Amino acid sequence: MKKTTYLFGLLCGSLSLAACGGGDSSDSNQVKDIPTTSKYIQITGTAFAENPLKNANIQAICQDNTGFKESVKSNEYGEWQGQIESDKLPCRLSVNIEKENYYSYIDQGTRVNINPFTDMIVAMTSGQVxxxxYKTGKDLNKDQLLTATQNFQKTMQEKHYNLDNKINVFTDATKLNDNVHSNIQSFLASLDKQVILKNYxxxxxxxxxxNLKQIPERITLVPIFYDQTVNLSACSHNSNFPTFYTNCSSNLLQDFEITNLVDTQNGEKCILKxxxxxxxxxxxxxxxRTSLSNKDIPPNHLSLGDGYKLSIQNTNFSLEWGQQVLKEFSLDLDVSDQGQLISVSGKSNEPKQEFTCVPQ
Incomplete structure (x- = not known):
């Protein structure tokens, strides 16, 4: 029995102590690092300026310099979504497309918008460009952010914008031609027409x-079309959407004929009258051929902005395409701020046909 014990002891002496259950007993009490799995939440929002910012890059800087799990881009409606680690709020956000850059902030919840209004409120709260x-700043104080938002909305009212004070420009959903979007359009158009400031x-x-006094007064747009005033009183108008007019009658435009147009695809001559x-x-x-009537269903509409668009979409007309008569055809006129035609497009849904004419 003693011999067996002796042989076991010799074997342990020639092998590692850990393999034989020996060694420092403290090793067995050490807590090993266990990898943790990060939990992510989904953040959604919209990116708007004069129009929805489509295919724009959305980025975030959160706690510990973390950001979105994967790259984020907006869709054609300016909508976007991305995932961040659930314990990394608050986050600074940016949208970038070509020369347009706007910023925003989220400290709780799962929704945040990015637009010129959030951009200006961030500037007011942080005291920084x-x-x-976005790159070096600190988290924003909640009370200061709320005060800045209230002061901004008060100034917009004083400047004759009709921005709804009940709307949270950071978190409430923004859609095409709604109250926030129409006021952004009015703001940018008014900024473009003032002469004191160089740019945004x-x-x-x-x-x-x-210094909020330099926010430009809201300018009421009076569009023209080839030196004739567009008669906005010929349309229905909701004051909540100051740049959007519907159900326009034939009195919207005087009679005209434009002959210096060509098809963008084949150069054929076009005439619009x-x-x-x-x-x-x-x-x-x-x-x-289409009638311009305030009884059109769906209604024709006029959208004002940097220039304007007249969209005539109804079923009370037909398109003669060779021997085909196409229904549900839309006719869109894009007009510059100086009242010159930029393009006129016609498009049919079934069968699909489309052509666009522009000035020579």
């Missing part, structure tokens, strides 16, 4: 220091 705050960035330098309540777009064997 938003692009600098120049305004931000003043806003960050609390209005006589009485009928608007006609012609090229060779293709002709679009």
């Amino acid at each position: 938003p692009s600098i705050w 960035d120049a305004l931000l330098l003043l806003v960050k220091d609390g 209005k006589q009485a309540d009928v608007i006609t777009l012609m090229k060779n064997n293709v002709q679009v």
